[in-house]
Amino acid sequence: MSKLTAQDQFLDLSDYGRPFGKFLANQLKNTRFTPVHVTILFGISGLLAIVCITNNYFFLAGFFIILKSGIDAADGELARLKNTPSYFGRYLDSVFDIILNFLFLMAICYVSNTSFWVVILAFIGIQLQGTLYNYYYVILRNKSVGGDTTSKIFEYKTPKALPGETQKSVTILFGIYTVVYGVFDKIIHYLDQDAYKVKTFPNWFMTLLSLYGLGFQLLIIAVMLTFDCIEYIGLFFIAYSVLILVMIAIRKIWIKS
DSSP states (O other), X not given: OTTSOGGGOOOOXXXXXXXXXXXXXXXXXXXXXXXXXXXHHHHHHHHHHHHHHHTTOHHHHHHHHHHXXXXXXXXXXXXXXXXXXXXXXXXXXXXXXXXXXHHHHHHHHHHSSOOHHHHHHHHHHHHHHHHHHHHHHHHHHXXXXXXXXXXXXXXXXXXXXXXXXXXXXXXXXXXXXHHXXXXXXXXXXXXXXXXXXXXXXOHHHHHHHGGGSHHHHHHHHHHHHHTTOGGGHHHHHHHHTTHHHHHHHHHHHHOOO
């Protein structure tokens, strides 16, 4: 977990794709492949998973979803290996994630008896879960000495473009990012407004919280598809959202500034 110093590293249950991501990044570090190319590649893997879902190839869909998680870990690793941090890449990655999450659920709705409104509630739940994890994780990264600070705790202002990217592209992607994530960010910030005051989060808490990481969410979807439990995916993620309040309560009661 290269985004954190050794003392702040924790067992991230959602980051199982990191070894493959590091392997792929190392294979690409001396090529013309850029982190953005890798981001596009994981988008293609996600689209292949959607095609498989709509054609009832659920096992294969699960494979591409897991592959997407592995490739997703590679773009950031490649950016660090090539020393090419990018706000454009950071926001493109996030925008791709939310679009694919929505399309995964729409594909599930299309081939199953799942209600459209159940799917919408599940999508909202998934995004709030992931936002909570990212909120605390970004706070930890920003507090960690020498940690990664490309992501900001409060993403309200368009960042200044880094070397190698244009301000226009960063501004456009940031605008899209704030539109699709803004509401979820505001809800989570409202529920725990003082989290940023905490000096650090215990490793055990971050490991528990990683159950809400995107990688773990996708692992759940892949497993449920593989075992032909597609009808229950939407309901599961609605119920899974109850843990949001549990996680916040744990933070407020036991992890104070």
